[in-house]
Amino acid sequence: MVAAEKPTSPARPLGPAIAANMADGFCGVNLLHVTRVPVVSPGKAGWLTLLAMLNPDVPALDADADRSADMAEAAEKGGGRESAGGGGGDGGNAPVHSASWSSIAPKPLQTHQSRACVVISRTTLITMLVMTNARPVFQYSEAAGFRAGYASYCGQWYITWPIGQEAIVTFAAHDSLGSGKEVFPRGFPLRVDRCARMIAGVVASPTSDFAVGFGGRQAPGTYVLEHAPRGFPAAHSGRHLYNMLGGRAFDVDYLYARPDRLDNTTGAVGTKGVRLHLPDKTAGNRSVAVVVPPAAEAVLKQALDTLPWTSLSWSMHRGLRDVLLAYGRQIMDLHRTALAALLRQTVASRAEEFVSRGWDGDFVRESMGPMAAAAVLAGRGDSGDAVRVVTAAAAVYYDAAKGILGSGRSDNDSSLDELDEVRFWRAQQPHRRRGSSPLLPEAVVALTKFFVLEWSQEFDYQLYHHLPMSLYFG
Structure with a gap:
């Protein structure tokens, strides 16, 4: 008598192993070509939409409407096991939407709140936020949990972490661009490592070992800007994030505000130099006076000269x-x-x-x-x-x-x-x-x-x- 075969559970659908940081770029690519609308219709999943907007190759000027429609239909209906870079919509599978991302390593999708999700790290999330030029719209951290919303050039981000539950991130492309003719080039270049440095407060030269990190805002008062060679590991500001993103804080100088010593007799500021008026860390009023001596001023000039070129504004420190x-x-x-x-x-x-x-x-x-x-x-x-x-x-x-x-250069x-x-x-x-x-x-x-x-x-x-x-x- 032949034993009955045991039933096998269906194979779990696969999605892309999305990872992003300063050291490795986005899924292993540092120079991306970003579009403000998806190059194909990606379905409902936010990670599919993002992959259709962050491209490792220059996107074609003429979108293939038929291919877009076919892929959108496949994403909604679902199918068999996915290719390495693809993923399902909400509760289904679909072929990868950008063939150029097919090299991303696959991993099983996780179902959460009826959504087919990719699990990402908080470092990856922060990197993706600054890559898309996100700015906060709201943020609440209270007894019920954490909620935040970010508007970006590419779309809307939402983070929800209810108390006692798992945190989930969603992303959706803008619905405010209208259906009129696109007048901008289809894509523009973006370098992941530059975006990551700017959020951590670090400016680095591409031609020398110059790298300097900046301190955060101060309480109202008078300060002197000090330059500490290789002093960034002592920073409270962006030092930990810089290390999380794959940087090496011990290679970076530090510009920080030191409380100024006043002359006990006259009450005059003891340090000479350029005087800046900056916002304070509580209300944002310009109640912080910072004196910049010549040595620190030279560092500021070099930092301005070595700001990275970009086609889009920064989400920055x-x-x-x-x-x-x-x-x-x-x-x-x-x-x-x-x-x-x-x-x-x-x-x-x-x-x-x-x-x-x-x-x-x-x-x-x-x-x-x-x-x-x-x-x-x-x-x-x-x-x-x-x-x-x-x-x-x-x-x-x-x-x-x-x-x-006329040399073939483009945006x-x-x-x-x-x-x-x-x-x-x-x-x-x-x-x-x-x-x-x-x-x-x-x-x-x-x-x-x-x-x-x-x-x-x-x-x-x-x-x-x-x-x-x-x-x-x-």
Whole structure:
């Protein structure tokens, strides 16, 4: 008599093993090509949507509508076991939505609240938030648990961790972009390691061992900015996050605010140098006075010169942003009108170059130049689109000045790495504050990077304190 075969349980569906940090990039890729809408229709799962927006290759200008529809239908219906990079919608499987992600190692999906989830670390979550230029909309940490919402350039993030339950992260693409014609290039470059450094408050040179971390905000009072070589391991601010992201804090210098000693006789500040007025850590009032002596000022200039180039604003450490903005704004204001006029003229005179890089012709000829000029003159804002317009105009001007237009460069070209370091701020003379001379290419690059600082978003670099070690990404 033949024994009856034991019933076998169905194979668990597989999804991608998503991991992201400064050392290894996003799923092993540091240079990504980001789209503000998914390149294909991804279904309901947030991690599928994200994989359809963060691309290891330059996305095609013309989307394959039939392929998108087929994949969306497969995601909703489910199917057999997935390929390594694919995953199901809510409760189902689907083929991978971007063939270029098929190399991601697979792992079983976890079902949580009827969602097919990928399990990620809190380090991965924070990295993905800053990659998409997230800024907090709400955050509650109370007896019922933790809840937070973040608006980003790519979509909306929500974190829910009810008391006594597992934490879950969800992500959805924007529904506010409308169905009109896309006038921006399909994608833009993003470097994961640069995003991670900016949230940890670290600026590093691509050509030398210069790396400096910045302290956080202080209580109201008077301070002196001190430079401590290799002192970042003693920082309370972004040091732990920097290590979590794969950095080595012991390789980084530290700029910190030391309470100033007053002269007992006159009450005058004892240290001489540039004086900055910064927001305090409680109410954000400009009640913090920081004296910057010459040695620390030299470090600030080099930090401004080595800010990384980007096509999108940063989610960044507020201490880093506070100090660099307060120090550099006077110079920026002197050149602001000239920079705005130059970028507007560049768009008007080189419209065909922008079209060749993926911008819509009507948008370039009618709106792009005035939009770039208005953003620069505004001095602050939170529009990722405005930052993309200004940085694209500056890149075309730089290429024209260097005689490399028509060389195949595009908004997705990694050769823009060369703009990570200039010598504009270090060339500024202390007593020469006039901005009447024409702007040279390096000045345009440096001022554009400062513009990005002005339009960047503050982000809580200590968010990890509120999160468990692992979360469900549904």
